[in-house]
Each structure stands twice: as structure tokens, then as C-alpha cells.
Amino acid sequence: MYGMLFDASLCVGCESCVEACREKNGLPETDGTQLSADRFSILQEEGDYYLRRQCLHCLEPSCVSVCPVAALQKKPEGPVTYDFDRCIGCRYCMVACPFGVPRYEWSSAMPRVRKCQMCYDRLCDGQQPACAEACPTGATLFGDRDELLAEARKRVANDPDTYANHIFGEKEAGGTSFLVIGPPEVMAAFDPRVPDEALPEKTWAVLSQIPTAVGIAGTALMGVHWIIRRRMTLAKQRLAHEDAEATVNTVSLAGREPATEEVER
Amino acid sequence: MIPKVLRNPWVALTAIIFAAGGYSTYLRFAKGLGASTNLSDQFPWGIWIGFDVLCGVGLAAGGFTICALVHILRLKKYAPLARPAVLTAFIGYVLVVGGLLFDLGHPWRIWHPLVMWNPHSVMFEVAWCVMAYTTVLAAEVSVLFFEKFRMRRMTKIMHAATLPLSILAVLLSMLHQSSLGSLFLIVPGRLHELWYTPLLPLLFFTSAMGAGLAVAIVESNLSARGFGHDLPRPALLGAARLAAGILSLYLVIRFADLLRTGALLHLRFDERATWFFLLEITVGFVIPIIYFASPAVLHNRRTLYRAAQLCLLGFIINRLNVSVTGFEVVSGHTYVPAWTEVAVTITIITAGVWAVYFAERYLPVLEAHPAEPEWRWKGEPATKLAWRGA
Ligand code: SF4
Ligand code: SF4
Numbered sequence: 001m002y003g004m005l006f007d008a009s010l011c012v013g014c015e016s017c018v019e020a021c022r023e024k025n026g027l028p029e030t031d032g033t034q035l036s037a038d039r040f041s042i043l044q045e046e047g048d049y050y051l052r053r054q055c056l057h058c059l060e061p062s063c064v065s066v067c068p069v070a071a072l073q074k075k076p077e078g079p080v081t082y083d084f085d086r087c088i089g090c091r092y093c094m095v096a097c098p099f100g101v102p103r104y105e106w107s108s109a110m111p112r113v114r115k116c117q118m119c120y121d122r123l124c125d126g127q128q129p130a131c132a133e134a135c136p137t138g139a140t141l142f143g144d145r146d147e148l149l150a151e152a153r154k155r156v157a158n159d160p161d162t163y164a165n166h167i168f169g170e171k172e173a174g175g176t177s178f179l180v181i182g183p184p185e186v187m188a189a190f191d192p193r194v195p196d197e198a199l200p201e202k203t204w205a206v207l208s209q210i211p212t213a214v215g216i217a218g219t220a221l222m223g224v225h226w227i228i229r230r231r232m233t234l235a236k237q238r239l240a241h242e243d244a245e246a247t248v249n250t251v252s253l254a255g256r257e258p259a260t261e262e263v264e265r
Numbered sequence: 266m267i268p269k270v271l272r273n274p275w276v277a278l279t280a281i282i283f284a285a286g287g288y289s290t291y292l293r294f295a296k297g298l299g300a301s302t303n304l305s306d307q308f309p310w311g312i313w314i315g316f317d318v319l320c321g322v323g324l325a326a327g328g329f330t331i332c333a334l335v336h337i338l339r340l341k342k343y344a345p346l347a348r349p350a351v352l353t354a355f356i357g358y359v360l361v362v363g364g365l366l367f368d369l370g371h372p373w374r375i376w377h378p379l380v381m382w383n384p385h386s387v388m389f390e391v392a393w394c395v396m397a398y399t400t401v402l403a404a405e406v407s408v409l410f411f412e413k414f415r416m417r418r419m420t421k422i423m424h425a426a427t428l429p430l431s432i433l434a435v436l437l438s439m440l441h442q443s444s445l446g447s448l449f450l451i452v453p454g455r456l457h458e459l460w461y462t463p464l465l466p467l468l469f470f471t472s473a474m475g476a477g478l479a480v481a482i483v484e485s486n487l488s489a490r491g492f493g494h495d496l497p498r499p500a501l502l503g504a505a506r507l508a509a510g511i512l513s514l515y516l517v518i519r520f521a522d523l524l525r526t527g528a529l530l531h532l533r534f535d536e537r538a539t540w541f542f543l544l545e546i547t548v549g550f551v552i553p554i555i556y557f558a559s560p561a562v563l564h565n566r567r568t569l570y571r572a573a574q575l576c577l578l579g580f581i582i583n584r585l586n587v588s589v590t591g592f593e594v595v596s597g598h599t600y601v602p603a604w605t606e607v608a609v610t611i612t613i614i615t616a617g618v619w620a621v622y623f624a625e626r627y628l629p630v631l632e633a634h635p636a637e638p639e640w641r642w643k644g645e646p647a648t649k650l651a652w653r654g655a
Contacts, residue, residue, distance in 0.1 A: 036306070062451050068388035069374075069381040088377050089370015092388045094309040096451045103306045104370070106299030111370045193454035193595075202450045203387055206443075206466055210390070214436055221432050225337045232339065 001177065002078040002123065003145030004132060005152055006052045008182025009162050010139035013050040015043055020134035021054075024119060037105045040116040041131060047185040052140065055080060055101045055116040056169055057177035058198075063093035063102060065200035071113075078145065078177045079118035087113060098173050098194045118177070145177055152181045164188075174198025279615055286612025289605035293367055301605045307598040312606055315588030317364030317613060319445055320581050321357055322395075323469070326477030327484075328354020328402065329438035331504075336431035345497035346481045346504065348409070348630045353484055355402035356620045360613050362395060367609055387447045394441035401433050409628040442473040449587060458528040459542045460591040464518065471515045472549075476580040478508040479553070482573035486566070488625050502563055508576065509557035512550050519546075538594040541586050549579010 021041040022029065030038045041054040057080045064072045064080060071086035072093055089111060094102045105111040119129035127133070132142035141148060149170060156163040164184040169176035172194050180187070271277050293301040304311050331350040334343040366372040378392035408423040410416075446469030453461055462468070481504055489496045523529040532539050556562045556572030563569055593599055602610075625631055 065383075065385045066388060066451060068383055068386045068392055069377045070383040071381075086377060086381050087371065088374045089372075090368075090388055091309040091370065092386070092448070094306065095455075098452075098454055100307070100455075104298075104309065106304065106306075107297055108299075109295065109297040111297060191454070195453065199451050199453070200385060202453065202463065203447060204385060205463075206447050206450060207385065207387065207390065210440065214440070217439060218432065218436055221333075221337055221435055225339070225428065225432075228337075228339050 001076065001145050002118075002142065003057075003148050003177040003179060004118070004129070005141045005143075005148040005179045005181070007139050007141070007152075007155065008046075008049045008051055008180065008186040010137045011043070011050045011052070012137055012139075013043060013045070014136065016134040016136060017041060017052065017131035017140055018043060020130040021116070024122075024130035035101065035103055035115075037103045037112075037114040040114065044189065046189050049183055049186045051180070051182070051186050051189055054178070055118075056099060056172075057116075057118055058173050059175040059177065060173070060198035060200055062096040062098055062173070062199045065203065066092045066096040068092070075120060077120070077123055079120040079123065080115075081117045081120045082113055082115065084112050089113075096199075098199060099191070145179075148179055152179055156181055171196040279619065282608070282611055282615045285604075285608040286615075289608040289612075290367075292605055293609070298370065301603065301609075303600060303603040303606065305598070305600075307596060308592070308600040310588060311600060312585070312589070312602045312610055313364055313368035315585050316581070316610055317368070318361055319584040319588055321361040321364060321613075322441060322445060323473040323476050323580060323584060324480050324577070325354040325357030325361075326438060326442060326473035327481040328357075328477070329434045330474050330477040331481055332405075332431050333435050334507075336427055337435065340503075342497075342499045342503055344500075345631075346485065346500050349484055349488065349625065350477075350481050351402065351405045352409070352624055352628075352630050353480065353621060355399070355406045356617050356624070358395065358399045358402055359620075360617050362399065363616075364610075364613055365395075387444055387450070390440065390444045391448065394437055394444060398434065398437040398441055401430055401437060405430055405434065409624070409630060412629050413627070439470060443467065443470040445469050446587075455592060455595055456587070457538050457591040457594050458526060458531070459523070459538055460587045462522050462526060464522050465587075468515065468519060471511060471518065472580060472583060475508050475511040475515060475553075476577060478504045478511070479573040479576040479580070482508075482569065483577065484621070486570045486573075488631060491622065492625065492631065494631055496566065501569065505557040505563055505569060505572070508573075509554050512554050512557075512576070516546070516550050516554070536594065538590065541582070541590045545579055545582040545586055547579075548575055549583055550576075553579065 018039075018041055021027070022039075025040060027038045027040070030036065032039055033042065033044075035042055035053060041052065044051045044053050057074075057078055059074075061072070061074055061080050064070075064074050067087075068090060069086045069088055071083045071088075072080060073083070074080050091104060091113075093113060094100075094104060101115050103114045105114065119127070119131075122129060128142040132140045135141075141151075149167065152167045152170075156165060156167060162183060163181055164187040166187050167179055167181055168187060168190055169179040172190075174197060180190075271280060289301055298304055302311055302313075327346075327350040331343055331346045334340045335347045362375075366375065369375060378389050379396070383389050404423070404426070408420060411419040411423060443466035446465035446467070449456055449461065449465055450463065482501055485496055485501060488494060520529070532542075534540075553572050553576035556568065556575070561568075562572060589600060
């Protein structure tokens with residue numbers, strides 16, 4: 001499976017990657033500094049360094065797991081892609097992504113979810129993503145994820161003065177295809193609230209119980225109903241029996257007024 | 266010259282609301298979500314999800330709760346509540362679907378989950394539950410039309426189908442109510458710890474049952490006033506006591522869980538989250554429990570009604586806390602609905618109220634139940650007339 005490695009210590013902030021992304025995806029020129037429906041990749045200034053922000057192509061993506069119509073898919077090659085023709089626009093993917101990546105075309109009457117798709121079409125043609133190809137310093141690398149991870153480990157271990165002892169994307173949210181290493185001041189920019197576990201499991205723990213729960217509840221409901229009906233039938237029979245006896249008594253006590261009692265019961 | 270029908274204040278008010286809703290609808294479908302809402306990339310879900318869907322479905326829970334009491338547990342005293350509850354649930358679900366059509370980016374693709382599957386998605390489950398339960402409710406409600414138009418055979422068939430339909434209704438509601446809570450299981454980092462818990466599905470299911478009973482009480486009161494019917498007193502008292510029990514159970518589970526996660530120990534009184542949490546717990550749970558459990562309140566029609574209203578209010582605060590406040594306090598982004606969002610929501614509610622009104626007026630919804638002349642609500646004269654159409 002493919003991945004990407006961004007080494008913040010090598011990035012000079014030329015924004016070639018951002019420009020290449022814009023051209024590849026036919027996006028308009030904007031001067032925004034945030035991810036948006038028109039910007040799938042940004043450079044964020046962190047002290048003397050730059051941090052690339054974009055979809056991380058999680059190994060177990062929350063967005064893919066929550067999409068009710070499977071418009072978002074994790075491809076075996078690594079990218080998390082989006083199929084507009086399936087999307088119903090529920091925006092659950094935006095709520096669920098732990099990194100807050102997907103963007104929406106709010107001003108359109110035919111809105112699309114927008115995010116980096118790791119140039120899936122280029123990958124299929126045997127090319128690397130536009131941003132990696134454009135990077136003049138090798139700060140953004142494309143390749144096999146395992147090899148990139150090994151390379152990242154080596155760099156971090158060999159130069160502890162430069163690098164924080166942290167490979168972002170190795171474990172976060174169950175691991176991501178896009179890995180980041182760099183000096184401590186860059187690595188501190190990541191949201192510490194993102195847990196290491198893969199989040200879709202939290203949902204699946206409940207969803208996978210549904211068939212059992214329905215089975216148990218259904219049987220219980222029918223059982224309860226049957227028992228109650230049976231007891232009511234029995235009670236009715238008993239009442240009828242007592243009534244018959246009561247009638248006999250009433251008849252033998254001719255002359256008294258049974259009506260009020262009968263009504264009350 | 267003002268047309269005569271508009272001189273009725275209710276009709277006039279409705280006309281104003283529908284005008285605002287109509288304009289908002291035009292804006293929504295002609296210009297898109299950006300022009301008609303305050304939603305943003307940081308806040309993709311607003312009140313159309315938090316109120317229209319989460320509260321709408323929850324408030325329809327009376328349909329299955331009462332249905333279970335009457336048709337499965339066979340508690341006859343709740344029978345007078347059954348038809349109004351099922352009717353309200355049906356109308357509620359239709360309106361939820363209506364609300365969804367506003368919120369979805371591509372409303373005309375609402376059927377996609379039928380053929381494009383992802384069983385790992387809670388939204389997929391929600392979609393199926395909405396469709397399946399709305400169908401079951403439609404079947405349950407159809408009997409009203411069959412009776413009204415004296416279609417004997419269909420009436421008989423539907424009466425025979427009552428039990429299987431009831432069981433389906435309970436099962437689907439169980440799934441649907443809890444799945445709305447499950448929607449948020451995947452955002453542990455983004456939802457405030459006062460609301461995020463793995464028990465969300467259980468909590469959503471439990472509180473929906475309480476709210477469903479409260480809706481039955483409120484609705485009974487409204488239709489008693491509107492149509493001059495008797496209140497089914499034993500059913501209402503039973504519903505109130507049951508609600509007290511369910512709400513208490515909810516509080517026990519909720520607080521045990523908050524202690525377990527430690528969220529209670531982190532309560533800080535300078536945080537907005539804390540106040541919204543306390544508001545929800547007091548208004549929606551503590552006060553209604555005290556009210557529903559005290560005989561003096563129960564035997565007074567007005568206080569019983571008030572308590573049920575509070576319970577609903579607290580329920581709504583809870584759902585909005587989970588879907589809006591809980592995200593706001595963590596992300597630091599604020600979301601205040603646009604007036605057009607509010608207008609659509611109020612339009613939907615208004616449409617619902619009128620739908621219930623017409624159904625109760627023209628269909629055999631409010632079955633006659635024996636008057637109880639010897640009994641009276643505290644502080645009111647014993648005559649039945651006293652609490653007709655106030
Ligand atoms: S970063 Fe977000 S959008 Fe990208 S794959 Fe992960 S969950 Fe999906
Ligand atoms: S907005 Fe589209 S892509 Fe995102 S979860 Fe909904 S259907 Fe899937």
C-alpha cells in the first residue's frame with residue numbers, strides 16, 4: 001500500500017505542492033490559508049518551519065466507515081476516494097473525520113464533498129501524486145508506506161537534535177497513509193485529542209450487536225405477550241366460573257337486588 | 266380587505282409562518298445550504314439535524330412506548346392514548362423525513378441507501394430505520410382510514426395485524442432511537458466529555474421513552490382542550506408514574522457513567538458546558554421526576570401538564586447539547602442558526618400541529634372513553650364542562 005511522507009525539516013515553504021494540487025484538481029486561485037472546498041492542501045507556518053495539512057488517508061478512515069452510501073472508499077492502493085454520484089450530502093463524513101478534513105461546497109446547489117484524493121487517477125496511470133512530483137526538496141515523498149515508515153524511523157533515530165521523537169500517522173486514529181516527521185515545534189501543532197485507536201471500531205462494537213439484540217428483544221416481546229394473554233384468558237375463565245356460581249346464589253336469594261353489585265364488578 | 270379565514274388568529278399566525286418558511290425553502294433549494302443556513306465546514310450539522318431529526322424522532326417515541334403498553338403488555342388503561350400516540354408518531358416521522366430533505370445536500374438521492382449499502386455506517390442504519398418504521402406507522406395509521414370509510418375487510422385485516430405490527434414497531438424504534446445516539450460514538454475527541462460516552466445509544470433510547478410518554482400527556486391535554494374531550498385520567502397518571510421511573514433510571518445510568526469516566530470530577534463552573542449540562546438535568550429530569558412522583562401534582566391537571574412540558578423542554582435541550590453545545594465547547598467555533606433555518610423548523614412544527622389537528626378532527630383517533638363524573642381534578646369544579654375547551 002502506498003503512502004506519503006512529509007519531512008518538515010526539509011520544507012522551504014515554496015508552496016510548489018499547493019500550486020501543483022491546484023492545477024491537477026482544476027481549483028481556482030484563492031488566497032485562503034485554510035483548507036476549503038477550493039484548497040485540498042495547505043502549508044501552515046509553525047515558527048521557522050512549515051507543516052503540510054491535507055487528508056491523511058487513514059488506514060481505517062472514519063469518513064469511509066460513516067458514509068451511508070459508500071461514496072467514500074479506501075482503495076487498496078492507499079487513497080481515500082470520493083464518488084460524487086453516490087453522495088447524498090449528509091455530511092456525516094465531515095462530522096466524523098477526527099482531523100476535520102472534508103470540506104463542503106456550501107454555496108452550490110449541487111454541493112460536493114471536497115478533499116485530497118491522493119491523485120488516485122494518477123496512481124492508476126503509474127504516476128505519483130502531483131504534489132510529490134512537484135516538491136523540489138524532497139520534503140514530500142511518495143512510495144510504499146512501510147518503506148516510508150522505515151525511512152522516517154531512521155531519520156528520527158539518526159538525528160534526535162532535529163526531529164521530535166514522533167512519527168505522526170504511525171498510530172494516530174489507527175494509523176494513516178500520510179506520515180509527518182519534523183522538529184518539535186511543528187509536531188506540537190497536531191491536535192492531541194486524536195486517540196491512537198481506530199475510531200470506526202467504537203461504532204462497530206454497537207452495530208455488530210444489532211442482530212443479536214433484535215433476536216433477543218423480539219423473542220422477549222413475543223414471550224411476554226404470550227404469557228400475559230394466557231394469564232388473561234385463565235383469569236377470564238375463572239371469572240366466568242365464579243359468575244356462574246354467583247348466578248346460582250342470586251337465584252336462590254330471590255327477592256334481593258343484585259343489579260348494583262353486578263354493575264360495579 | 267383581509268379574507269375572513271385569516272381573521273382567525275391561529276390561521277393568521279400559520280400564514281405568517283408559512284410565508285417565512287416558503288421564502289426559506291426557496292432560498293434553500295435555489296441557492297443552496299450556504300445561503301439558507303449558518304452551517305460551515307467547522308459546523309456541518311445544525312438545528313435541522315439537532316432539532317428536526319434528533320428531537321423529532323425522539324418525540325415520536327410515544328408511538329412505540331404506548332403501543333407496547335397496550336398491545337404487548339395488554340394494559341387496557343392506556344388504550345385511550347394508543348391511537349393519538351401512533352398518529353403523532355406517524356406525522357412526526359413524515360416531518361422528520363421532510364426535515365431531512367432540507368438538510369441533505371442532495372435530497373432527491375434520499376433513496377440511495379436502499380441500493381448503495383454500507384452496513385458499517387450508523388447513518389445507513391438510521392436511514393433504514395426511518396424508512397422501515399415510517400412504513401410500519403403508515404400501516405398502523407391506515408386502520409383509521411379503513412374505519413372511517415367503512416372498509417370492513419381491510420379494517421379486519423389491519424386489526425389482525427396489530428400484534429405483529431406492534432412488535433415490529435417496538436423493535437424498529439429500539440434500533441432507531443438508539444442509533445441516533447450511536448451516530449456520535451465515532452467522535453470521542455470532538456464531543457465534550459459531559460455528553461460523549463459509549464452508552465449514548467442506551468441513553469438516547471431511555472430518554473426517548475420518557476419523552477414519548479410526556480408527549481402523550483401534553484397531546485392528551487391539548488386535544489382535550491381543543492375538542493372538549495375527557496382526559497383519560499388513569500392512563501395519564503400511569504404514564505406520568507412510568508415516566509418518573511424511566512427518567513430516574515436514566516439519571517442513575519447517566520451519573521454512574523459520568524462518575525466512571527470522571528467527567529463529573531472535571532466540572533468547572535466557569536465553563537458554558539457545565540451550565541448547559543445542569544440546565545438539561547434539572548429541567549428535563551430532576552424537576553419532572555419530582556413532579557411526576559408527587560400525588561399533589563399528578564392530581565392537578567395543570568401541574569401535570571406543566572411537568573410534562575418541562576420534561577420535553579429538557580429532552581430538547583439534551584439533544585441540542587449533544588449535537589450543538591457539546592461540539593461548540595470543544596472546537597471553539599460557535600453556531601447560531603440563521604433565521605431561515607429557524608423558519609423552516611417552525612414551519613415543519615406548524616405543519617405537524619395542523620396535521621394532528623385535522624386527523625383528530627376527521628378520523629376516529631380519540632376513542633370515546635367512559636366519563637368519570639365522581640372524580641375531579643384538584644381545584645376545579647366537578648363538572649366535566651370545567652375543563653372543556655379552555
Ligand atoms: S483524514 Fe479524515 S477525510 Fe482523510 S481519510 Fe482520515 S477520516 Fe477520512
Ligand atoms: S456527505 Fe456524502 S460522502 Fe460524506 S458521508 Fe454523506 S453521503 Fe458520504
